[in-house]
Amino acid sequence: MKIEEIDAIQYRNEKACDVKENVVKDETITLTINGSISRSLSAIEDSLEEFAVGYLFNENMVKSMEDIKKIEIEGPQINAEIDDKLLRTNETVLCSDSAGGWRSKIKEVNPVESDFQVSVKELIARIEELKDNAEIWQATGGTHVAGIVYKDQFVVKEDVSRHVAVDKVIGYGLIHGFDLNHSYVIYSGRMPADMVIKMTRAGVPILASNAAPANSGYNIAKKGNITLVGFLRGQRCNIYNNQNRVIFD
Template identity: 55%
Template sequence: MKITRQIDAIIYKNDEHTESSEELVSDETTTLIINDTTPRNFSTIPNALEDFATGYLIGEGIIKNIDEISKINIDKTLVKIQTKTKEENDDELVLCSDSSGGWRSKIKVIKKVESDLKVEKDDLIKNIEKLRKNASIWQKTGGTHVAAFVNKDKGKFIVREDVSRHVAVDKVIGAAAKERLDFSKSYIIYSGRMPADMVIKIARAGIPILASNAAPSFSGYTTAEKGNITLVGFIRGNRFNVYTHADRILF
């Protein structure tokens, strides 16, 4: 399936308009069916769907690691998943929708992330620029979010893009899980706000740092504080803000 598509457009600039063409990101409705339950629909770029499915399962707390997946079958944008553990109806979970219409869940009780990871300040500044340079679809269209999973132990910098910030992060979590990287010694850097529903995903995965060029919301801040997650925002040029658990950032 095509990732981008060309369309006709009129470009206006400096009091002049010309006929031209523009490249747009191609988004499709992707359907996840987990253990033959009700379908869950998401607006996604139709690539890296195995990464997306794996990361979604981990971020939603349906599985703890990749070994709990029995099978993933992908037919175009239909993804059928069988897991060795069944999704539980936990009283602490509340189903909701993310901004792209997919099913997400929030939790009342947040388990603290345990990690001794330390990150140099210059690494954050360097990696936000590296993130931009690797955002190939965004460079063509301006229509995606981009996320990277950074693991220094094995020198890994895994990048995925999507129209949904949630799905972009799901994809890098899934890709890292498939490579069996240590989540407690890794962090995610991405383009997007940091509200509670995003920070909860990071907490469930056991990732200690979430960094972005954008801002957190207060719900994201309080969730990170409770979950022992380091929240870094507004990484732009030679600056950034650390909102929670700043001991993981080496100045």
């Protein structure tokens, strides 16, 4: 179960009463690479293979599925094996983030070349569909939600971490053969540099959100040729950088 019921006191309209509240059930997930590097983070124990694949790509540790030799999952423990040469290349540029995971220092940004386009009406419809599919968020209010769209496929994942939610949908796309160069990611969260860089590393040309971009995210989007769609709410949105990818019809 991803949801747990707990006791709480609710104060409303000048009255306090005992209530039962739903909360999301997160676990300490440990990802170990080649048996030598190990970090733990708080996440929902779900779609862990997708998370591991997305993480390895989004943290610039692998470039293709062929670089991943093995992923084994036992409960909340993930053991991944990649090419030793890739590990040695990337190990020196890894740093720990506040959640106990890794965030590679952004040393280079490779532009995403893609002629993919999407209509603004589709984006507006998808953000509503994203919320409708966010079952844990609807029950608890305690998750971030991310979706990946490829052709007529729309896959949604939730997690307590916005980074993990995005890693999961990108990992799903990679495992299932999506052409990420003709896909887009839509999610609930801000768009700073450490989120936008994931798009450049995976080759996803568009990142859309109901929240705002940060200046750091905008700068990475410019360097990486990523289209950002922010404030996607109701019948409105803002498009930043390479606006030609969004069709107004």
